[in-house]
Ligand SMILES: [Ca+2]
């Protein structure tokens with residue numbers, strides 16, 4: 432008997448269908464399993480990413496804290512300067528890769544021994560003397576013009592920006608220029624409050640402000656020496672040619688009292704008749720020598736020596752001019768220098784450049800020094816490290832005439848400093864950077880300016896980066 436074809440066929444097809452069902456079920460199961468694995472992997476990966484992100488956030492918070500800590504540390508250091516107004520050598524304080532818990536901070540500074548243009552990619556770590564720079568509020572257009580990369584137009588526009596009037600100086604810019612901008616704004620007609628205000632001034636482009644030093648760390652980073660391959664556009668000559676931000680500051684006013692609170696003496700008008708000055712000189716140098724020095728100052732007055740009663744009025748424009756006229760020895764002068772200042776009326780002097788810390792480019796801007804004598808001063812300073820808080824030494828090098836011209840622009844000690852602080856959290860993650868400016872003129876250091884510089888990117892150079900990368904790799 433033959434089975435009906437249909438029956439046999441049905442049974443075969445049933446078998447094959449059931450095999451097919453099992454196959455489908457297997458495929459579905461596989462797909463489900465695959466989906467689950469994919470989901471698990473996806474969520475696993477997301478939570479790993481989440482974990483990494485929150486770890487980075489934590490590191491960033493640690494770095495923020497390290498920056499606050501470093502700023503407090505800088506305040507503490509600046510509060511106990513000895514001699515006053517002079518930064519100690521970096522080796523005497525924490526300045527590089529200083530550990531705070533799991534985080535680390537650095538003070539990005541400038542090497543006073545470096546030649547004018549830096550050729551290294553290793554940053555120098557230290558606090559910075561802001562009085563080593565030219566003051567945007569007091570420097571004349573002629574002085575500003577001598578800065579590297581400065582244009583006559585920008586120098587004139589800086590003066591117009593800060594002066595109260597709206598008269599356009601030659602090549603300068605006032606309201607009529609700024610009101611044509613989109614969006615329009617007014618010329619400030621008031622003193623600069625920060626150097627970053629320069630970005631608003633007509634003629635200040637990135638090339639002039641930053642030069643090749645895009646991350647403002649004072650050293651030659653890879654992108655700053657690769658020509659046009661990456662920003663900034665540089666000349667690939669193996670030397671850092673910085674912009675003017677490197678050389679300018681907004682100075683704090685000098686205090687009118689000394690560090691121990693006694694009023695300083697204004698020696699501008701007829702110092703030979705100044706009773707307070709006489710007392711100071713007699714106390715510091717002895718009565719006889721004090722009287723003798725008073726005699727040198729001339730201008731008449733009782734006991735005024737050869738000046739005698741009715742002598743010509745004497746105007747002394749600077750402490751350095753006073754030193755020359757008094758014929759004191761440098762050691763004698765050092766005893767009284769910080770007690771003296773020269774200013775018109777009741778204004779405290781402001782914007783004086785510290786001749787002991789300013790670099791060649793800044794010294795070259797000062798009348799009486801210029802590009803001819805700036806290298807001489809820097810070279811002398813490097814071989815005579817001792818005289819760090821006086822202006823007297825400059826008199827011998829400049830000669831009396833130049834010293835008298837330069838005197839009103841220079842000082843021997845500083846009243847404002849800055850700390851450019853970079854920090855990372857645990858395992859070198861969470862890079863942060865902020866710059867603080869400190870004003871010491873009121874005695875205790877006060878933070879007068881704070882700027883976030885994190886968006887300028889990594890500024891600690893290659894060696895620090897590879898050290899931190901190794902650290903991070905080792906932790907995995
Ligand atoms: Ca103006």
Ligand SMILES: [Ca+2]
Nearest residue numbers: 644648650652
């Ligand atoms: Ca740089």
Ligand SMILES: [Ca+2]
Nearest residue numbers: 654658661663
């Ligand atoms: Ca470049």
Ligand SMILES: [Ca+2]
Nearest residue numbers: 666668670672
């Ligand atoms: Ca260059």
